[in-house]
Amino acid sequence: MSAPVFLDAPLLVDRAAERRDSVDLAAAHAVVVVDGAVLVRDGQVVRLAPGSHPQASLVAFLGQAQGRDLALVVPEDGAQGVADVLAAGAELVALRPLLATLDARHDGALDRELATTAVALARWHGNHPRCAHCGEPTVPTSGGWVRRCEAEERDHYPRTDPAIIVAVTDADDRLLVAHASTFSAGRYSHLAGYVEPGESFEQAVHREVAEEVGLAVADIEYVGSQPWPFPASVMVGFRATAVSLALSPDGVEITDALWVTRAELDAATEAGRMVLPPAGSIARSLLEQWRQGAAADVGAA
Ligand SMILES: [Zn+2]
Structure with missing residues (x-):
């Protein structure tokens, strides 16, 4: 029997929103999401070191934790983009089963937060390529927490x-x-x-x-x-x-x-x-x- 989990403590990841416009995402550790699945190894969310990120179609700033900047990275080539990491024993795990395994770990809370935020942001970007008002393409700004319609100078924010x-x-x-x-x-x-x-x-x-x-x-x-x-x-x-x-x-x-x-x-x-x-x-x-x-x-x- 698992104990009830209600998320009533502060976030474990400092989202450092004031740095979203200036953060160097290439220097962050990357949490990789492919089609709603998270790159995991030995039951833990993988943080790819700076310099080993795959070619990305989306990079967003997740914040800082344990002294590191953390970024969401969506590989341009999907799972192929992290083929070497997968070959070395990592796997892509869908969020629902991942939450179930993280819930059973006493140290799973930080990974739960990272995985949930990363998947939520990746889905929002994937589902909102165009401006809901005028239909023109939008582009990510503010560390991936805004999509901007440049045609109208209109900002769109992640939906919840x-x-x-x-x-x-x-x-x-x-x-x-x-x-x-x-x-x-x-x-x-x-x-x-x-x-x-x-x-x-x-x-x-x-x-x-x-x-x-x-x-x-x-x-x-x-x-x-x-x-x-x-x-x-x-x-x-x-x-x-x-x-x-x-x-x-x-x-x-x-x-x-x-x-x-x-x-x-x-x-x-x-x-x-x-x-x-x-x-x-x-x-x-x-x-x-x-x-x-x-x-x-x-x-x-
Ligand atoms: Zn627009």
């Missing part, structure tokens, strides 16, 4: 789209778990959804829970948040209490939903009938926090 995720419990402290149509077979998690224009996070919680399973909730409490660049989200985690019990999954986004006790959840996962969200996700952290709540209650009694 908030999405809520909510652990709903009933009066008996059973947890609502749901299977979404986009999940792999047997996967169950909390309800989640994008915050829409014109609503607060809490209103998004009310709306999503009502839309997806027809339930009203109360006592919405913020728990924590997590950057989730798939492709550009920050997941904002809440707890809430159901004011009714009947569940009516919408059949489109949510195909199954049920209330489980801790013992029922354990039995279902042990029997392989239910697969939980992976370690390293806020979904798993919310779930483990609920699971461990029983032990905390017993301890306090």
Whole structure:
């Protein structure tokens, strides 16, 4: 069982934003991202030394940590650009499985932050080659934290789209778990959804829970948040209490939903009938926090 991870301490990487316009990125250590996967060796994010960077289609300033400047480098030739490093035992690991392995390491927090930021920035650049206003090409500036439309002298900033995720419990402290149509077979998690224009996070919680399973909730409490660049989200985690019990999954986004006790959840996962969200996700952290709540209650009694 992994302990809940909520990112409530300061950033481990000093982003040194005041140096973004002047930093020498060729002298930085490079974190390499190819198609959303990070260059990793022996479970750690590789920092390529200055002078050994691949030819890059994008370089951005990630900040400084452990006395070094760190840069995101996206190789022009994709994986081919780091073929020598791969041949020497490194690998390109997609961010989701990488977060799961880093979450299990006591020293994984810095790499988690570097990998998440690097993938988020790389995706944003990859998805925004043109100005959303006039359609002309944009170019990276400010150490890769701005894309500029030179035709209009208009700056575009990296997008982060908030999405809520909510652990709903009933009066008996059973947890609502749901299977979404986009999940792999047997996967169950909390309800989640994008915050829409014109609503607060809490209103998004009310709306999503009502839309997806027809339930009203109360006592919405913020728990924590997590950057989730798939492709550009920050997941904002809440707890809430159901004011009714009947569940009516919408059949489109949510195909199954049920209330489980801790013992029922354990039995279902042990029997392989239910697969939980992976370690390293806020979904798993919310779930483990609920699971461990029983032990905390017993301890306090
Ligand atoms: Zn423009």
